[in-house]
Amino acid sequence: MENQYTYYTPEQDENNQNAGGPDLKEPHKKNKKGTPKWVKTACLGLVFGLVASAAFQTSNIVAGKIIGTSDSAKKAKQTATVDSTKLTTSADSKVASDIADIAKNTMPSVVSITNMSVQQVQNFFGGVQEQKSESVGSGIIIGQNDTELLIVTNNHVVEGNDTLTVSFIDEESVEANVKGTNAAKDLAVVAVKLSDIKDSTMDAIAVATLGDSTQIQVGEPAIAIGNALGYGQSVTTGIISATNRELNGFDGKLIQTDAAINPGNSGGALLNAKGEVIGINSAKVATDTVEGMGYAIPISDASDIITNLMNQKTKTKVAENERGYIGIQGVDVTADSAEMYNMPTGVYVSEVISGGAAQKAGISKGAVITGLDGTEINSMSTLQEQLQYYKAGEKVTLTVQTPGKNGEYEKNDVEVTLGTNAQ
Incomplete structure (x- = not known):
């Protein structure tokens, strides 16, 4: 089954493998048309405004506000002329x-x-x-x-x-x-x-x-x-x-x-x-x-x-040589398998190691492990991930489901004392 999750590692940038991500090294494209059209339009509008203001200064208040020819109390600082154009930047850009x-x-x-x-x-x-x-x-x-x-x-x-x-x-x-x-x-x-x-x-x-x-x-x-x-x-x-x-x-x-x-x-x-x-x-x-x-x-x-x-x-992870083991061999029961065979999702116990922790706790072949100390178990990798936090000799509670007489699985909590890798 294809994994839909998206991961990111810094090495992906070095290998240019971050498909779908931004290309940070791509240079900005230059504008080949010289002065942007909106700048030319603004300048033409400014020239028109100056001429209009000269002709209608006393009557056209709106034009006066646009080019800065209104009364002194509302007059903005002039920052552009026909001969010398400058950009005006707001003092507060928020x-x-x-x-x-x-x-x-x-x-x-x-x-x-x-x-x-x-x-x-x-x-x-x-x-x-x-x-x-x-x-x-x-x-x-x-x-x-x-x-x-x-x-x-x-x-x-x-x-x-x-x-x-x-x-x-x-x-x-x-x-x-x-x-x-x-x-x-x-x-x-x-x-x-x-x-x-x-x-x-x-x-x-x-x-x-x-x-x-x-x-x-x-x-x-x-x-x-x-x-x-x-x-x-x-x-x-x-x-x-x-x-x-x-x-x-x-x-x-x-x-x-x-x-x-x-x-x-x-x-x-x-x-x-x-x-x-x-x-x-x-x-x-x-x-x-x-x-x-x-x-x-x-x-x-x-x-x-x-x-x-x-x-x-x-x-807290324990040293590998101190880790506890259940003493089984297991197979993943995926969601598809669970639906097909009417089984719970988890780890199917395909073999019980003789003398191991599972055998001592009464767990038998055919059982499905679905939980460990309250953590849901849906695969062997999840089970192994959880066991790395427990030392040999520690007790854990496994949630185990076993097939009943009518074919339905019965859930039980089983206390298991973890063994060593040799068991």
Whole structure:
């Protein structure tokens, strides 16, 4: 199944592989026609105004205002003549904008997330070597407890990490840890210790205000904020293009928007016209034939899952030689397989290792593992991702579904004491 999620890594700029992204090296095209037409028109209008003013100065007040020939109290400084033309620049170039106000108020609640991982790759000589990889995404500050600042993002932003770094609006960066993940819904919550955050940063950041995504309507304004291309926070605008969209590889309905969702925006905020978070930017359709189709997870659909993830124990990876093992061999039960064979989505236990933790806990071949300590398990990769936070000898609660007499699967929670890799 093709992965619809969009990732961004700095190496893509070097290899010019960021298809669909802006070409930052393209030079600006020169205007081959010399003086722009609007400048010529303005100058002709100015000459006409001067002549008209001379003839009708006492009666044509409107013309006098245009060229600066009205009374001294309203007269503007003359900055252009026929012989010497100058550009006039306003002393105050600020333009009031609702979007600007929303961005100003909301950007302190959006963060950048850098995922550093180590991957095993095959080298030129056929051997395997470790290679460091860096990817970036975004996150939204959603609350805090007594010791931690809590940030929601996409699961694909944080999966496979060796270290996570969160950067705030004031460009201060701190290390973060995974609080909880839900791969099927592509959601994750990460935590930053309050003790690691400077007081000045705490003054600069804010907790986002969540909206009600069930009330959004097609055609209403949408604003996306995130760490696009890893360059830092940026803002794009558009409308809600559609609701209740389905996308291959995602379990649930999505909001569609034409606000640009660029690589690095994943995990960032989709806002309504009030500046409330209505969605978590998750994916875009990235092909040469598609333009303006980005997707976000509706915040109202995700709220219960986020609450569950916020209340999980913060996870810290353990050394590989200390990690605990269940003692099984498993096969993914995908959504398609689950529908075809009337099975739950998860990990089908194809073999139980003799003397391993699963056998000791009474788990048998044919069972389907669907959860671990409250985290939904939908694949072997998700199960392995979670087990890297547990040491051998620790106890975990596995949610296991086994086929009953009538063919329906029965759910049970089984306490398992993790074993070593040798078991």
